[in-house]
Amino acid sequence: MRLVFHIVLYFFLVLIAVILLFPYGFMINRGLMSNSWILDSYMHYWTDGLNFSNYVQAFSDGGYGTPLVYSVIVCAIVFVSVPLSSMIAAYAFAKLEWIGRNFMFAFMMLTALLPGIVTQVPLYVLYNNLGMTNTLLPLFLPGIFFAGAMNVFLTRQFLMSVPREMEESAKLDGANALVRCFVIAAPMCAPILIYLGVSAFIASWGDYLTPSMYNNSVDAPYTLAYALYDMTGRETNSTHPEWIFAAATITSLVPTILFTVFQKYLIEGIQTAGLSS
């Protein structure tokens, strides 16, 4: 009876996994197809061979090479700046005593209530006036100062559960607040900071929408996700679809690998974010 239950259970677990992963497999297969096979009038699922040269061509002739570099730059910046800005603010809320702290905390949490769609147009006007449209700046500039109420809130919660002793003794030794924040407290907050950095990286990596708002010149630098969004409408789409799928595979593999490697931190972060609301 128990064995039958297990067999049925595993059958369904595997079946659902196969169904859920079949688009991923479709993408990988198409990225490896030869040009004639992918342009065949019958849409194949399986590739006719392992044409890894597609990857080389996509990132050279296909024009995905430069966007890849820009993506890495933008994501590297948010990977550092989002945990950094969240840590500074959270430290002030959790460990420092200052006049106006409760008010500022409530003020920050209020910003989380308003749907982001409201600020889209004025932000475009702002970047346009500052000459920042058609640059990469709008993709990471806000996060350097403030990376969202939820991120600061989560870091603050984490900080409040961290034991006081080490900080108290550092304070007695004359360490100033900045040293205490980054040398003593930050290493203890590693799990939440890793969560913030990796999830900011993944979000920026896949963001095609923000660049699509601020880019209106063909000469402007753009990221890999935007390149995919933009190039699906271009000529390469009809002549070399395998390059698109090769680039799409790379674009997907990066967040997939990051998730698999950091799953412990990411799952915990997503769960605390969900439960604490």
Added chain:
Amino acid sequence: MMTRAKTGAAAAVVRAPRGRLKKRLKASVTGWLFILPMTFGICVFTLLPIIQSLYYSFFDYNLVSRFDFVGFGNYADIFSGDPEMGKVIVNTLLFALVNIPVTLVGSYLLALLLNVNVKGIKVFRVLYYLPCTMPAIVSGIVWSYIMRYNVETPGLFNQFLAALGLPMSHFFYADNFGAVASIVLMNLWSLGGGTIIWLAQFKNIPKQLYEAAEIDGASAMRRFFSITLPMSTPMIFYNLITNFIVTLQFNGTLTFAPNNGLGNGQATYMFGLKIYHEAFRRSNMGYACALAWVLVVIVGLVTVLLFKTNKWVQYDN
């Protein structure tokens, strides 16, 4: 002597709080220095844009040549005058009414399946989440191929339908409600995202409840309806609200639907996309801001309504 001692003591009493105040003020400087970047960020990238957005919503503003005050003209246009709004509202409501229940129930069922305690279940939890790690633009491209409608080169789903002897479907390319239904179908592949939060909620349910139920001889079905489901209601409520807010702002059709995401016959034209379209394709900045504020009011009203009718939510203490 007496007086001097007295004044000395009084001075000490006065000095002590003044010293504390000084210390507090000094500490406050550090605190404010720490919070300065965040305050600057909120003011420049959130607060100021919110005020500007409200201001622009009363103007006919195209970014370059026009900046004319029109009073409530933009708002009047939304409710009467804009011929696209009818379609947009119907599509958005339809999408919300089908997508939210399907997503909630689907991910909940998946979480129940992933909550069983068997060997290797952790691997399946990761595998089920992997489709969510695929960036939206990539899944848009992939799904436009899978659901392609073209009699000569049918997509995978249509090959499948043809093999079963069924008529081909237009999916995203339909000019009716089938297009929205296809989006819901596609979203089934990202159900794994919701399961993570459900699983956390399941973990928070006290084990003693199940042990007690087992002693009382309650069946698995009974345990689910008397313990698991009631104990999940706070999370169901939270997911309902966040799903609703996200669904109303959805503009993901940009990545897969024809005609810049509008779909054939505007079949996938929804509120979030409408705002994007007015702002960044037609440069109707004032009108786009008015639309965004209407969305905020709708979200606010529905959230209040949900909170007023949340008697079914069981908050444990």
